Amino acid sequence: MVWIVQGLGVAVLVAVAPFMWGIAQLVKARRQGRRGPAPWQLYWVIRKHWHKETTVPERSSWVFRLAPSVSMAALLIVVITIPIAGRVPPDWPHNMLTLFFLLALERFWSGLAGLDTGGTFGGLGASRVTTLGTGIEPALFAALGIVWQVSGNGAMAPLAAHLSTAPANLLPWLMASASVALVLLAEWGRLPVDNPDTHLELTMMHEATLLEYDGRFLALSEWAMALKFTALATFGWVVLGPHLPSLWANLGLRIIEIAATAGVLGWVESGLTKLRYFQLPAYLAVAAGLGMLGFYLAAGGLSL
């Protein structure tokens, strides 16, 4: 049973990823007073790219051609390791450090791909993505540390279960939630960190590393970008959110939670401006600070 639910969960998450992206775009459009594209627009875009000719820059190497697959593979493994319905089969590799390093791997390869073509925008994007990574990683690490501390092991287990038995963990839980929310905004490349909808090359971060891609590579990258959103939203809700007793109900709840996250993200994002690039370290320092303080509290360093 657990096997079936987990397998189905992975398939559903991968399949609905572009739709969830579409929900965020639709809410954004409505908030701005536009009609906006249908929420399944990204499926048509991916299909269009898939059927186009795929070209690669003359002076690019195998790194450029491999990078989209590596990103996609890393994110697929992330999805597979998350206990989507709250429980996983015995001996399932669902350590949080796996997630941490898979995200680092994905970032490393998108940076490499940006540099590989030798184009200025790709290099600028690679520089920004990796610089941002040096802020994201400690913040994420600290937030994961809280969960580890509370649950007693590195597994991606629901933290909420521990709250009922130990109310003192409420504050660390709040801090971990806030920290993870800030980090995920940065990981997703959404405002106020990065603007996924801009056409201004000079302001791009993640998009700049994709500028040279077309055809099937671009289709894969677009799907991976959408999958990153659903995967990390699932991770956040599994670890920090509520759980239902039934596996199937839990699976359904995940889908609703992700859709709601997309909607809220679209709504909030429309009213924000992008932060100055040089202010981003301060933004990520807040996330890391919350995480570290929460970790300290969870470890019992401060008796309340």
Add this chain to the structure above:
Amino acid sequence: MDNSWIRQNVALKEAHAELLTLTATRNQSMRATWLDPVSGRQELVIVEVCQERFPSLTSVLPEVAWDEREIHDVFGYVPEGHPNPRPLLRTPRWPENFRPLRERPDVRPTWQDADPDNPALTVEGNGVTVMKVGPTHAGIIESGHFVFSLMGENVLHLDTHLFQNHRGVESLLESQTVDGVASIVTRICAADTVSHQTNWALAVEALSGYEAEAAVSLGRVVLLESERVLSHLNDLAQIPAGVGFQVAHQQALAMKEDWQRGLQGMYGHRFLFDTVRPGWVAPPDPENLLRLVYALRRAWTPWQHLVEGHHGFNDRMADVGVTTHADVVRFGGQGVVSRAAGKGFDARTLLPLYQDLRPVPVVESGGDVRARFNVRVREVEASLRLIEDAAARLRRETAAGDIPWSPQDGHSGQVAVYTESPHGLNVHDVTMDNGRVVRYHIRAATYRNWPLLAHAVPGNAVADFPLINKSFELCYSCADR
């Protein structure tokens, strides 16, 4: 004589006069026309070109650097002592001795098969990245090639290569008749078209000694101010887009679109082409105008509250892309850019057109993106008041003479006329002989402001360039006639 050219021009600059135009003619002479910003009196300084050379003013008057380079390109007169005599609009594709305004070639020049990429001025050294943007851009904008020298995320130097779509309007205007000029001048630029049309009308009327009726003048004021509102609404929409502030961007675009549709309903054209001619103006509709202003105000007030109260947006605009008052004066900056840096010049205060409507220049002192944004916000409000005022007067005006005045044949002479376009002081220097144009020089406001943009960007983060660029929002096609 050479010295007196430099001495007289520098003296006028030191007396705080505005340089209207600096231009040459094909019979070996050059002239500079200056404007006294208080009295509105014009001064003319003339110099003869000796053996294809003239003394360059650039080292003492840096604002004419482009004018002299352009004169070199199209007339072949060499500016002696110019510190940077690169071609401005000439490309390697032009034949060796092709000087388009010097003599009128009977045959079309054959373009050379050469690399059109003029070398750019860049910074060299360890760790410097050269980044090229354009001339084709991801957005729907005009063609401009920008070469950045970067150190990490910081801009060290910006070289702008404009003049990618040179149309030769000045050459096209030569030997045109009064009717022929109007349709060309209208199409110089869609953003400042009313200003260009009004300049031409004022030039013909000045040469004929005709004074337009009050109703015609008021009709022109309505058009000029409507164009300013349209252009400013567009700029006010683009600035939030530069920092991803989508709600403010889309709402301002919606206001602009409603305004534009209203203008189309009244004047039959979304960009107000062909609405002003010598002695004539497209008849305004005061009732509809007032309704349109009322509708715009209803959308404007909530939008203004949104942008003024938004912390993130105001933080992004502050202290970015600063032009100092000293730079604006030195480079002869115009319009919003100069008024945002504390230079209180607005040609509307000098124009007889505005009579007793008494426009007041809007001035801010910051010189940054926020100051330019605020100047535009306040100018839109001032323009709406002017439109209401003019519309109220037009309602009282009895439709006097319905017989349109048409210019008589055969007027001759030279005149420099100007209006305040949405982008600033827009000047036409017109010489006519026996009803035909001999020389027509157009100096739009953006021609002076482009060098200021290149000056304002170094020292800022490269990711802020779109924001700075949009706060200048300079027209390419006005500068590259």
